[in-house]
Amino acid sequence: MQFGVLLFLVAAGLTLVFGVMDFINLAHGVQYMLGAYLGASFAAATGSFWWALLLALPVALLAGLLLEWLVFRHLYARDHLAQVLATFGVILSLNQLVRMVWGSAPLQVPVPALLEGGIQLMPGLTWPTYRAAILLAGLATAGLLWLVVERTRVGALVRAGASNAPMVAALGVDIHRLFMLVFGCGAMLAGFAGVMAAPILSVEPGMGDTVLILAFVVIVIGGIGSVRGAFIAALLVGLIETLGRSLMPDLMRLFLAPSPARQTGAALASMLVYVAMAGILAWRPRGLFPVRAG
Amino acid sequence: MGEPLLELRGLTKAFGALKVTQDVSLTVLPGEIHAVIGPNGAGKTTLVHQVSGTLGPDAGSIHFAGRDVTRLPLARRARLGLARSFQITAVLPGFSVLENAALAVQARSGSSFRFWRAAATEAALNDTALDALARVGLQDRATTLAGDLSHGERRQLELAIALAMQPRLLLLDEPLAGAGPEETERLVGILAGLKARYGILLVEHDMAAVFALADRISVLVYGQVIATGTPGEIRANAEVRAAYLGEDH
Amino acid sequence: MLHRYAVPLAIFGALALAPLLGFGAGHSLSLLARAMILGLGAVGLSVLVGGAGLVSLGHAASFGIGAYAVVMLDAAGQTNAGVVFPVAVLAAAVFALLTGAVAIRTAGVNFIMITLAFGQMAFFTAASLSAYGGDDGYTLYARTRLFGTRLLENRWFFHYLLLALLVLAWVAGRRLLASRFGRVLRAIRENPLRVQALGFSPYPYQLLAYTLAGALGGLAGALLANATEFVAPSFIAWQRSGDLLFMVILGGLGQLHGAVLGALAFVLLEEYLAELTPHWRLIFGPLLVLVALYLKGGLLGLVQRRG
Numbered sequence: 001m002q003f004g005v006l007l008f009l010v011a012a013g014l015t016l017v018f019g020v021m022d023f024i025n026l027a028h029g030v031q032y033m034l035g036a037y038l039g040a041s042f043a044a045a046t047g048s049f050w051w052a053l054l055l056a057l058p059v060a061l062l063a064g065l066l067l068e069w070l071v072f073r074h075l076y077a078r079d080h081l082a083q084v085l086a087t088f089g090v091i092l093s094l095n096q097l098v099r100m101v102w103g104s105a106p107l108q109v110p111v112p113a114l115l116e117g118g119i120q121l122m123p124g125l126t127w128p129t130y131r132a133a134i135l136l137a138g139l140a141t142a143g144l145l146w147l148v149v150e151r152t153r154v155g156a157l158v159r160a161g162a163s164n165a166p167m168v169a170a171l172g173v174d175i176h177r178l179f180m181l182v183f184g185c186g187a188m189l190a191g192f193a194g195v196m197a198a199p200i201l202s203v204e205p206g207m208g209d210t211v212l213i214l215a216f217v218v219i220v221i222g223g224i225g226s227v228r229g230a231f232i233a234a235l236l237v238g239l240i241e242t243l244g245r246s247l248m249p250d251l252m253r254l255f256l257a258p259s260p261a262r263q264t265g266a267a268l269a270s271m272l273v274y275v276a277m278a279g280i281l282a283w284r285p286r287g288l289f290p291v292r293a294g
Numbered sequence: 295m296g297e298p299l300l301e302l303r304g305l306t307k308a309f310g311a312l313k314v315t316q317d318v319s320l321t322v323l324p325g326e327i328h329a330v331i332g333p334n335g336a337g338k339t340t341l342v343h344q345v346s347g348t349l350g351p352d353a354g355s356i357h358f359a360g361r362d363v364t365r366l367p368l369a370r371r372a373r374l375g376l377a378r379s380f381q382i383t384a385v386l387p388g389f390s391v392l393e394n395a396a397l398a399v400q401a402r403s404g405s406s407f408r409f410w411r412a413a414a415t416e417a418a419l420n421d422t423a424l425d426a427l428a429r430v431g432l433q434d435r436a437t438t439l440a441g442d443l444s445h446g447e448r449r450q451l452e453l454a455i456a457l458a459m460q461p462r463l464l465l466l467d468e469p470l471a472g473a474g475p476e477e478t479e480r481l482v483g484i485l486a487g488l489k490a491r492y493g494i495l496l497v498e499h500d501m502a503a504v505f506a507l508a509d510r511i512s513v514l515v516y517g518q519v520i521a522t523g524t525p526g527e528i529r530a531n532a533e534v535r536a537a538y539l540g541e542d543h
Numbered sequence: 544m545l546h547r548y549a550v551p552l553a554i555f556g557a558l559a560l561a562p563l564l565g566f567g568a569g570h571s572l573s574l575l576a577r578a579m580i581l582g583l584g585a586v587g588l589s590v591l592v593g594g595a596g597l598v599s600l601g602h603a604a605s606f607g608i609g610a611y612a613v614v615m616l617d618a619a620g621q622t623n624a625g626v627v628f629p630v631a632v633l634a635a636a637v638f639a640l641l642t643g644a645v646a647i648r649t650a651g652v653n654f655i656m657i658t659l660a661f662g663q664m665a666f667f668t669a670a671s672l673s674a675y676g677g678d679d680g681y682t683l684y685a686r687t688r689l690f691g692t693r694l695l696e697n698r699w700f701f702h703y704l705l706l707a708l709l710v711l712a713w714v715a716g717r718r719l720l721a722s723r724f725g726r727v728l729r730a731i732r733e734n735p736l737r738v739q740a741l742g743f744s745p746y747p748y749q750l751l752a753y754t755l756a757g758a759l760g761g762l763a764g765a766l767l768a769n770a771t772e773f774v775a776p777s778f779i780a781w782q783r784s785g786d787l788l789f790m791v792i793l794g795g796l797g798q799l800h801g802a803v804l805g806a807l808a809f810v811l812l813e814e815y816l817a818e819l820t821p822h823w824r825l826i827f828g829p830l831l832v833l834v835a836l837y838l839k840g841g842l843l844g845l846v847q848r849r850g
Contacts, residue, residue, distance in 0.1 A: 369740075369744045386730055387733065388729070389730065402742065411722060459742070
C-alpha cells in the first residue's frame with residue numbers, strides 16, 4: 001500500500017509534466033533518487049530526519065529547476081525522440097554523479113524515532129508505524145494536490161493545459177511560467193517521495209530507474225495527464241506488485257514442487273504488473289481516465 | 295437516374311448538448327455534383343467526418359454503392375471507392391509528387407505486403423499515378439517533393455491523390471480553401487472536367503464556384519438541411535436567402 | 544555531392560579490412576564484433592524508428608530473448624546452429640508480435656512507455672530465472688556449433704560472418720523500405736490519417752515491421768551470446784534499449800548505414816572513455832544530451848555536409 005502511495009507521488013508529477021507540456025521526461029526518476037540521497041545526507045549531517053526532510057525539499061526543487069533551465073526547456077519544441085534521448089543522457093550523468101559523490105554502496109537511513117515501532121492491528125499482526133506514516137503523508141499530499149488541481153485557478157489552467165495546451169497559450173497565459181510551476185512541483189513531489197522512501201528502501205544509484213518505469217506504467221494505465229487516474233493506477237500497481245511477490249510463489253506451490261514453484265512464482269510475479277498493464281490497455285488503449293481531447 | 299451512389303439517412307451527431315448534425319438526409323447520384331454549403335459552424339466539417347468514417351454518427355445511416363457503411367472505418371470505406379480530400383492539405387511532404395499519387399494507386403491495385411521489389415520501379419503504379427497527375431496539370435512536377443509545392447499546387451495534388459485511388463465517389467472537403475483567384479479558376483476548371491465521371495459530394499465555401507459546378511445544392515444551417523435543390527431553386531428559395539445568403543451579401 | 548554508396552562502402556570496407564590492418568588481435572576483434580552485433584540490432588531499430596516512426600524503448604528485450612534462447616538450449620544440451628538461431632529469431636519475433644499487438648494500438652507517446660515497460664518485464668523475468676544464473680548470468684562453455692564444427696570460435700570466421708550478416712541486413716532493410724510495404728510504412732509515419740483515407744489500415748503494417756525488427760534483434764542477441772560466451776539480465780536492461788536508440792540517432796536516422804556508423808562510434812567511444820576514467824558516463828551522458836539537442840542528422844549529416 002505505502003509503495004503504491006510513493007509511486008503516486010512520483011507519477012503525479014510525471015503525468016502532469018507529460019500532460020501539460022507533452023514532454024516525456026525519463027529523468028523524473030532521477031529526481032526521486034536525488035531526493036533520497038539528499039534526505040540521507042541531511043539526515044546524517046543533522047542527525048534528524050525532520051531537518052533532512054525540511055532541507056531536502058527545497059534543494060530537490062532547485063535541482064529540478066536547474067535541470068529545467070539547463071536541458072529541458074530546450075526540448076519542449078522537439079519531438080519525443082529527442083526528448084527521450086536527452087533525458088536519458090541526464091539519467092546517465094546523474095547516476096554517475098551520485099556514484100562519484102556518495103559511492104556505489106547503498107546508504108541506510110534510520111527511521112525517525114518518533115515513528116519507530118508498530119501499530120498492532122490484531123494479535124500477531126503489526127504494521128510498522130513509519131509505513132503507516134508514509135501512507136498518511138501520501139494520502140494527504142494526494143488530497144492537497146487534488147484540491148489544487150480541481151479547485152484553484154492555477155489548477156484549472158493545468159487541467160486545461162493537459163487537455164489542450166495550444167488553447168491555453170492562445171488565451172494569453174504565460175505558458176512558460178505555467179510549465180516551470182508544474183515542473184517544479186513535479187520535481188518536488190518526486191523528491192518528497194525519495195526522502196520518504198529513504199528509511200525503508202536502500203538508497204543506491206539507479207534506484208530512480210525502477211520507480212520511473214513503474215511510474216510510466218502507472219500513468220499509461222491511468223491515462224496521460226490525469227491525476228485521478230494516476231492515483232488509482234498507482235494504488236493498483238502497488239497492490240499487484242506487493243501481492244504478486246507474496247502470493248505468487250504460494251499459489252504456484254499448489255501446482256508445482258516447492259523449488260520450481262518458488263522460481264516460476266518469482267518470474268510470474270515480476271511479470272504480473274506488465275501483464276496487467278497489457279490487459280488494461282488492450283481493453284482501453286488510452287488508459288482508464290483519458291484526458292486529452294481528440 | 296438509377297440508384298444513388300451515396301445516401302445519408304437521418305444522420306445525427308451531438309457533442310454533449312450541442313447537436314452538430316441533425317437528421318441530415320441527402321443523396322449523391324452517379325455522375326452528379328452535389329454541393330453542401332452553409333455558414334461557418336453549420337456542421338459541414340462534422341458531416342465530412344461522418345461520411346468519410348472518422349466520426350461515427352449517433353443515429354442514422356450511410357449507404358454507399360448499395361452497402362450500409364455506417365459502421366465501417368475510414369480505410370474500409372476508402373477501399374470500397376470513397377475517396378476524400380482534406381480541407382487542410384494532407385499530402386505527404388517527404389514524398390515526391392509522383393510517390394504521393396503512386397501510393398494511392400497502390401492502395402487499389404494488388405497487395406501492399408510486398409517486401410523486396412522497389413515500389414518506385416513498378417511501371418503499372420507510376421503510369422496510373424502520372425495519368426492522375428496529368429488530369430490536374432501536375433505532370434511536370436512529378437519529381438518535386440510535395441513539401442516544396444506551392445499552396446495551390448498542393449490543392450491540385452490533393453485532387454490527384456483522390457483520382458489516383460480510382461474511386462466511385464469523391465468527397466471533397468473545401469478543395470478551394472485558401473486558393474488565390476487564379477488558382478481557384480484553375481481548380482474549378484479541373485473539377486468541371488471531372489464532372490459526370492464520378493459522383494462528387496462537394497463541401498465548399500466559394501459560392502461562385504458552387505453555383506457554377508453543382509447539379510444540386512443542399513444548404514446546411516445549424517446542423518440541419520434547410521433546403522435541397524438545383525442552383526436555380528436554391529437561389530430563389532426565400533428561407534435560404536434569409537438564413538444564409540442574406541448574411542453573406 | 545558524395546556518391547550515394549560512398550559512405551556505406553567506406554564503412555563496410557573499413558570493417559572488412561580492419562583485421563588485415565593491424566586490428567586482428569583478440570581485443571580489437573571482440574570490440575568490432577560487439578559493434579557489428581549492436582549495429583545489426585540498430586539497423587532493425589532504424590527501420591522501425593526512421594521508417595515506421597515507431598520509437599521503441601524496449602528493443603534490448605529482443606536481444607535478451609535471442610541471448611537467453613541460446614542459454615536455455617545450451618542448458619538443454621542443444622548447440623546446433625541450425626536449431627539455435629532459428630529458435631532465437633522466432634522467439635524474439637513472437638515476443639515482439641505479442642507485445643507489439645498491445646503497444647501499437649496505443650500509438651504516439653504511449654508507445655515509448657509501453658515498449659519500455661515490456662522491456663523491463665523481460666528484464667525482471669530474466670533476473671528471476673535462477674536456473675540460468677538469475678542476476679549473476681550464465682556462462683556458455685562453448686559457442687554454438689555450425690554444421691557440427693566449432694567454426695564460430697574462429698575469431699576471423701566470426702568477424703566475417705558478422706560482417707556478411709550486417710551487410711545482408713542493411714541490404715534487406717533498404718529493399719524493405721523501398722518496397723510497397725516500406726512505402727506504406729513511411730507514409731504512416733508522415734500522416735497516418737491520410738494513409739487511412741487511401742484505404743490502408745496502419746496497424747498490420749506497423750505490427751509486422753515491429754515483429755521483423757524484433758526478429759533481427761533476436762538474431763543479434765544470439766550472436767552476442769556467442770561473442771561474449773556469457774549472458775546476463777543486464778543484456779536486457781532498459782539502458783541497453785536507450786543505448787541502441789542513441790546509436791541510431793548518433794549515426795543519423797535518415798539512412799540505415801547511419802545505424803551501423805552509430806554503433807561503431809558508440810562502441811569505440813565507450814571503450815576510449817572507459818580507459819580514460821572510471822567515471823566515463825559523466826562525459827558520455829552530457830555528450831548524449833548535446834547530440835540529442837544539436838546534432839540533427841547525426842554523424843551522417845556531418846559527413847554529407849562536408850562532402
